[in-house]
Amino acid sequence: MLVTNVKHFTVLLILFFVFVVTTGCSKQQQIENDLLAYQSRLSGFTGIKIQQQNQVSAQLNAPLKNSLKQNIEQIYINLRELYALQDCTLNQVVAQRNTALGKMQLPSKRYSYEIALLEELANCKAQLLAKGDGENVSSILNQLENWEKQKKKQLPLVWSNFITQSDEIYLHISSTSSYISGDEEDNFIASKQAWKALSGHMEVFISFQSFRENIDKLGLPSPEKIEQHLQQLDQSRLLARMWKTQLLMTNLLNNTTPLLEEYLLANTCSNSKQADDIVIMRNIFTMFFAEKIQSLAAELNKYHYQIAPLVLPLTESDILPSSYKDYLKRQLVTNHNAYKSAMKIHIESWQQIFARCAQKNI
Incomplete structure (x- = not known):
């Protein structure tokens, strides 16, 4: 009887551990799921296919660690x-x-x-x-x-x-x-x-x-x-996770924005059906983008603007290898600016869609 209870307890413990690990992992993968669901919902409703035309590698491509090592002469x-x-x-x-x-x-x-x-x-x-x-x-x-x-x-x-x-x-x-x-x-x-x-x-x-x-x-x-x-x-591996999130958002938002631009050309809000469609589009925006994607982007921005000033001085060091400094600058400056630009253009496209019917008297 004791053996059976021990086995039962062990199985429950393993299942609990798997649940905790899986839940933690799924939370840290959620933004990818949300972005893909956002794309799918927009494409399904508008009938506009998303073209994967703006590919940004999700690989961080850091220089090899061994290549960064400084040789130091031994003193005896x-x-x-x-x-x-x-x-x-x-x-x-x-x-x-x-x-x-x-x-x-x-x-x-x-x-x-x-x-x-x-x-x-x-x-x-x-x-x-x-x-x-x-x-x-x-x-x-x-x-x-x-x-x-x-x-x-x-x-x-x-x-x-x-x-x-x-x-x-x-x-x-x-x-x-x-x-x-x-x-x-x-x-x-x-x-x-x-x-x-x-x-x-x-x-x-x-x-x-x-x-x-x-x-x-x-x-x-x-x-x-x-x-x-x-x-x-x-x-935490926080910077690597921030930068990977940044690349993912840049890629998927840049691929999604053309759909909004095409939709804007097709929907002139010239009748009640088109006006109702824009109401549904607003609901998609709120449910998928504002509540999930944009809220996480706000946290990403907070992390960046508080940690980047602590790390950026490394890029000005005369001592660190150039490839190391270039890598940090690419993530902290170049890729972050690309991410901000992708987010700005995407939101501006939505603003134009929301303004379309506001200019009509139906």
Whole structure:
């Protein structure tokens, strides 16, 4: 009896899980269903066939991640030099980098490590200066300053790899199988907070001058916070879903607008039948476009205008690869403008249809 109950419970649990997953997926595919239903209803009522003449690929076509990686020269330190730093905690930081895990650091971990290393180099220099002069101290100080100079020069490249090579960021902007749903499942707030935090790092490196001056001014998040923000981006994939939604709307609206234009030419509202048809067209507009498509477009616009200012500065960076910046600019500017234009022209066509009978006295 117990076995039967356990089996029954297991089946119910699996069915519940499938229902939850399917429901979540369907919500994130709903805009495609709504757009196609909108096209079908318009075509069915007007008898005008929709020509798929304005094809816009739904593929985001991000540059390959490996092609964006910056090569960073290794800096080596011998054991004698490391031993000379035994009075500083710097040697502990260096030792951490040379563990098995340290040699396989993720881009975000490497970035956090390099910031910590520069801090320790500065602290170690301050400790040695406090000791006073001496040939040995002077020699170590020269070595520390040399390392600091090299590491400062490399840090922008480390940051570039952090931005382009972190799986969480790369997937967030490039990979998704779904669209936005316009509700809390989009994780808009968390994504916005993550980009806001990361934008502080951008300010340091877009015009890289004095590392310590900028670091002290900005108060960058801790390594733990950085990892939390990356996880938020990975879980939402919001930018990729926004951009895929944007492309879908551009494509289907551009293909639907010619139907409205053809209908406008045919329906001059010259009799009561044509006037009644426009009433039905208004109902189709309200039921399919205004209540479903336009309402989601409003959420898409909200997401864009609040997140885009946080991401756009990346396109002005002198450090990031050109192909990466071009990709972001294409999504944030070129494709977004194409989407706005498609929406504007489509709505203007509807306005002309609604105005047609207003100009007639039937």
